[in-house]
Amino acid sequence: DFLGALSEVKAAFGVSDQDLNQCMPFGIIGFSPYINEIMKMGKALTQQVKTTETEKLVSVLLHGPPGSGKTALAAALALNTEFPFIKMLSPEAMVGMSEPARIQYIDNAFRDVYKSPLSVLVVDNIERIINYVPIGPRFSNDILQLLLVNLTRKPPHDRRLLIISTTSDYRLLEQMNALPCFTKEIAVPNLSDLSEFYNVMDESNFLNDAEREKIINTLQHDNPQGRFNLSVKKALGHLD
Amino acid sequence: DFLGALSEVKAAFGVSDQDLNQCMPFGIIGFSPYINEIMKMGKALTQQVKTTETEKLVSVLLHGPPGSGKTALAAALALNTEFPFIKMLSPEAMVGMSEPARIQYIDNAFRDVYKSPLSVLVVDNIERIINYVPIGPRFSNDILQLLLVNLTRKPPHDRRLLIISTTSDYRLLEQMNALPCFTKEIAVPNLSDLSEFYNVMDESNFLNDAEREKIINTLQHDNPQGRFNLSVKKALGHLD
Amino acid sequence: DFLGALSEVKAAFGVSDQDLNQCMPFGIIGFSPYINEIMKMGKALTQQVKTTETEKLVSVLLHGPPGSGKTALAAALALNTEFPFIKMLSPEAMVGMSEPARIQYIDNAFRDVYKSPLSVLVVDNIERIINYVPIGPRFSNDILQLLLVNLTRKPPHDRRLLIISTTSDYRLLEQMNALPCFTKEIAVPNLSDLSEFYNVMDESNFLNDAEREKIINTLQHDNPQGRFNLSVKKALGHLD
Amino acid sequence: DFLGALSEVKAAFGVSDQDLNQCMPFGIIGFSPYINEIMKMGKALTQQVKTTETEKLVSVLLHGPPGSGKTALAAALALNTEFPFIKMLSPEAMVGMSEPARIQYIDNAFRDVYKSPLSVLVVDNIERIINYVPIGPRFSNDILQLLLVNLTRKPPHDRRLLIISTTSDYRLLEQMNALPCFTKEIAVPNLSDLSEFYNVMDESNFLNDAEREKIINTLQHDNPQGRFNLSVKKALGHLD
Amino acid sequence: DFLGALSEVKAAFGVSDQDLNQCMPFGIIGFSPYINEIMKMGKALTQQVKTTETEKLVSVLLHGPPGSGKTALAAALALNTEFPFIKMLSPEAMVGMSEPARIQYIDNAFRDVYKSPLSVLVVDNIERIINYVPIGPRFSNDILQLLLVNLTRKPPHDRRLLIISTTSDYRLLEQMNALPCFTKEIAVPNLSDLSEFYNVMDESNFLNDAEREKIINTLQHDNPQGRFNLSVKKALGHLD
Amino acid sequence: DFLGALSEVKAAFGVSDQDLNQCMPFGIIGFSPYINEIMKMGKALTQQVKTTETEKLVSVLLHGPPGSGKTALAAALALNTEFPFIKMLSPEAMVGMSEPARIQYIDNAFRDVYKSPLSVLVVDNIERIINYVPIGPRFSNDILQLLLVNLTRKPPHDRRLLIISTTSDYRLLEQMNALPCFTKEIAVPNLSDLSEFYNVMDESNFLNDAEREKIINTLQHDNPQGRFNLSVKKALGHLD
């Protein structure tokens, strides 16, 4: 049957739900109302891809500081679509590959994605995929160009595709004239006050009141009057 | 017979009318008088190519902001010529090709074009065809040089050619001394006021009055006093 | 006989008169006294190459804005010499060649030229032959060096050579320290007033008085008080 | 048995205790309280790697001026973990290797490390591993990218890893956006006053009182009012 | 016999007197006292190479504006030494060679030179030999390094060598730190006043009084109050 | 026997005393007290290498202006050690080698050096060994990195090594962060007053009083009030 065939495709080339869940070991904690808003935006985009007659490609860019939760959110958004085929392009999967091997790999990913009528593609950490380093600056222009074209290329007849990209370097994409390639941009912020930090601790259930107080004292001591600005990653690190 | 032979050539190497129509799923909406003027300029150029005794090559550059409709207009202009052979060079068709493969491909396109007595060649998104990125800046100089020479090279005896190029980066072509390669430049503007936006909505027939009002409110809210400046692409995106 | 042998050499490797005439479909219109002066300078240089005992290589640089008629004048000067062997190096002939292939091709051209006792070599559009683009800037240094040496290299015993080069980028050649390679520099100017434009129209016989007036009105409208500055190429384009 | 198997793995691919001890021929002298604090931080990180349920990768960066003792401390911290598998990536081991050979070598190191359930990896002198030189600047971007991804990549299921990196060029890592790859940063300072220098001399037992006085006089003479700032390396050099 | 053997070596690898004479078709005209001084300096250097017990390598740099006579003087100085072996490295001889071929060629030249007990090597137009162009700037660093080492390398036991180099770009050699490679620097100036120009005309015997006056009028007209500054090359060109 | 074996090693791979003596045809003239001090520093370093229990590698950098005597002093210091194995890395020995061949050669030199229990390695003219030129700047980073690691790498068990490097470009090594690779830096100055020049002349015994006076007059005439600053090389050149 059709659904069976689909899940075979997924098994063969896609990323498993388990792999995606590994990107968010704590699930998604709605530590601020904005996190929930992001999830809602994901729903709307999912709907748009599924129902529109004209825009069969929707492409989102999640951008924010290191460790702010971009990859976790991208994985959650991808899983929430419940689309039959999910694929992920990540620097970890391409580590140590030569440039031509990477190009082949990315090319194949898009081919796979176009095989399913309804797919999600996560392109995680664009600056690392293109081997970007600010000194120089250097990066693989061939990989960048491959991405730029594929991010805007209309899927073949009867195919619909949601692309979710992440980056820690918004200004880089701006300088590269890459922003017009995205239909939508979503900022992913750091924790911006103590109450958000409490929320993370409450929902992750790791600390008792004493430990909590100790950590908060440390944080306040580190940053007496400065603006509270902590990545979820660091916050969760403190929990251990 | 001759016409039959021509259409065979087209079938074998050219781009089909269907492919070109895919570049303008909504047709061409004359949302401003200027759009119609562009179509008229196309007619005049077509006439010039067909009748002149001396200028057997005419080369136009459509330039404008991302999503302003350059590719759609280029396709429409090409189709309107009703020339027997139409060819299109686009980044999508060359995606993932190595530089030598691209050079071969472009070289073949010009060879094909010279086989027909009367042809149109669309060169879409020049900056992407040459793998341009502003950081560096980097691009394939070999592909650029190939284009620069071919854009001004006289067609062989008894051949006439209209070249329609597009770019989102006019200043780049200026800096590259590429502007003198074009016989004519045509600017493609964004929607510049609400009435143009209404026109798009009216002609595309997607929205009822309530939806229309909602979108316009959003737009005004986004841009309270600022100048109205929206690409057709974004406008049509809002329709969904 | 000797002359027969010469014309065979020409047939085998040189450029035919017909090819050169294609560079000036309207002939050379003496739209300003300066154009005639250029033709006279050509005569003097021809004489110098033919008769001097010491300077067996004369090398001219025609420089001027895009479309000002450099290639047409180079072709006319070359034909007027009535030298038995004429060769032309042009970007069109080398389009799509790899760098080593170009080097081979240019090297062969000089070899061919040295076979005839009296030759003209046209090196058209130097900046394009070396694949120059101002962004970077980039160009083939190997091809440039090949040209620089060959432009000043004494022809072998009993051989005499006139080299006619053209460029739209005088400052580039200056920056490249290439100017001392030329024995003589000749500027090719644009049309600089309306009377010169009239001359072009008169001699090309394309327009009646009404059409002429219309075009001139357009030109004056475009450029109300500004200095008149129009390339012959554009002027002849207006004729159609 | 399991432990036997582990020590075989270590013998086959890891670095021996003897090799690590060669990095600190004088052991670790606690010449300032801060040195002892560094050793304590090492203990805490070891504990974190061993016990946390979530953070199975901990990555430390030791940074400080040339000769300040980074490599010695990294070796000591690694040995103190008593983890069953210790590996070291150092420029000395890769000297004269081509870039692809280095990439292979580093890739293998990470593979080896992931074979053991609990490992330490020392990445010594990052700027030298990537062949960095400030003039240009030049470095191997491929090796850098390989490190950046591997420094943050989650170890496979059931594997835990402590990475201890060293650099003399903190600002370089900052400019390369590499700092977020490290969970923790530890500064390694130079000797900052005479008493610290006394401590080094006392604990190393090399000098009698007369020699000690002589050296200190020299040091004071070199640096009459300036801030005392001497690397342990130079200090130990003076002992001979 | 020994001298016979020497002249055989010369015939096989060296440059013939005839080739050198072609570099100065008019001989050397002593148009200013300084020219004669240069010839005398050459004599002194010749003596130094022949008789010194310690400095078996003497290396001169002739530098001056384009066309000032550097190559002619280098050839004259070389011939005047009457050394049994003379070799010349010139851009013309290496035109179109790949970089490795050039390196091989230069390497062989030095090998040949070391075969004779007493040799002159002319290295003409260093900037062209290294493919230098100021835009970039670009040049072959491998060829430059080969020259830099060979220009200062002690000849093998019992061999004596005079190297005469020329350049039009003194500042380039300065910027490349190449000046310390030369034992002596000799400036070659342009003609600096009318009397020097008269001398050239007198000694070359080409003009009668009327022609002479005409040319001088032209020169004065070109340069009414400016400093007289004309290369011998241009001066001799005017003679035709 | 052991010493015999050692001298065989030397004969096979090392540099002979004769080769080193060629670097100082006049021996070492102690023209200033500082020269003698340099020789004494060499003795101290020799002692340090031989006797220390901990620092088995000592690395000196001789730096000074071109021709100041760095190579001569390096050779003298190396010979004075009377170590059983002396090796020399010099640009002359690597001239015309490709980069990989150089790397192989340098790598072999260090291998050879580690075969002897007590060795000296002279690394002459570092900037030339790495093919450095200030324009660009360009140099072989691979060779530089090879040197940087080898200059600080601990010799294998029971091996002791003295490295003597020379450079004319101290600031270059500073900019390359290479200075911390050297245990000691020794400046080699030019002759700084007339008395030092007298010393050179006295000890070399070349001039009688009349000649001496003449040269000194020349020198004073060249440099009326300026600071006396002459390289030994130039001074010795004047002797001929």
Ligand SMILES: Nc1ncnc2c1ncn2[C@@H]1O[C@H](COP(=O)(O)OP(=O)(O)OP(=O)(O)O)[C@@H](O)[C@H]1O
């Ligand atoms: N909203 C959230 N709720 C729960 N856990 C989260 C949330 N956001 C992030 N995390 C967790 O925080 C850690 C860091 O998040 P993640 O790796 O997604 O950040 P990132 O922005 O992708 O970082 P990087 O810039 O390194 O790519 C992960 O373990 C992730 O599961």
Ligand SMILES: Nc1ncnc2c1ncn2[C@@H]1O[C@H](COP(=O)(O)OP(=O)(O)OP(=O)(O)O)[C@@H](O)[C@H]1O
């Ligand atoms: N005048 C128009 N009438 C109707 N639809 C239009 C018009 N112009 C553009 N469109 C539609 O808008 C969308 C964007 O247009 P198009 O892709 O041609 O823009 P573009 O300027 O080529 O964009 P890019 O800068 O990305 O290349 C397409 O779906 C196109 O069909």
Ligand SMILES: Nc1ncnc2c1ncn2[C@@H]1O[C@H](COP(=O)(O)OP(=O)(O)OP(=O)(O)O)[C@@H](O)[C@H]1O
């Ligand atoms: N003096 C002239 N008389 C008649 N026709 C001319 C004259 N000069 C140029 N033309 C014509 O004008 C057109 C442009 O001239 P041409 O191609 O020689 O200009 P160009 O300076 O070489 O241009 P480009 O900068 O593109 O190389 C050609 O068709 C040429 O025949």
Ligand SMILES: Nc1ncnc2c1ncn2[C@@H]1O[C@H](COP(=O)(O)OP(=O)(O)OP(=O)(O)O)[C@@H](O)[C@H]1O
């Ligand atoms: N705390 C310490 N106690 C004893 N010896 C030390 C200490 N720190 C460093 N040393 C010794 O000092 C010398 C230099 O230290 P080390 O090589 O670790 O410095 P480094 O910072 O890694 O230098 P580099 O910048 O060259 O890599 C070594 O011999 C080392 O054993």
Ligand SMILES: Nc1ncnc2c1ncn2[C@@H]1O[C@H](COP(=O)(O)OP(=O)(O)OP(=O)(O)O)[C@@H](O)[C@H]1O
């Ligand atoms: N002193 C001289 N007497 C007679 N003829 C001379 C003299 N100097 C130069 N010439 C002649 O002038 C012409 C140009 O001289 P030459 O080629 O040596 O100059 P150059 O400085 O080497 O030029 P370039 O900068 O192009 O290499 C040659 O024909 C040469 O023979």
Ligand SMILES: Nc1ncnc2c1ncn2[C@@H]1O[C@H](COP(=O)(O)OP(=O)(O)OP(=O)(O)O)[C@@H](O)[C@H]1O
């Ligand atoms: N102190 C000295 N006593 C005697 N001769 C010396 C002395 N120093 C240098 N010389 C001699 O001076 C000449 C130049 O010295 P050397 O080549 O060592 O200088 P350098 O600084 O290495 O030059 P470069 O910068 O070219 O490498 C050589 O012949 C050398 O033998």
Ligand SMILES: [Mg+2]
């Ligand atoms: Mg991430």
Ligand SMILES: [Mg+2]
């Ligand atoms: Mg487009």
Ligand SMILES: [Mg+2]
């Ligand atoms: Mg032209």
Ligand SMILES: [Mg+2]
């Ligand atoms: Mg270290």
Ligand SMILES: [Mg+2]
């Ligand atoms: Mg010359």
Ligand SMILES: [Mg+2]
């Ligand atoms: Mg030296």
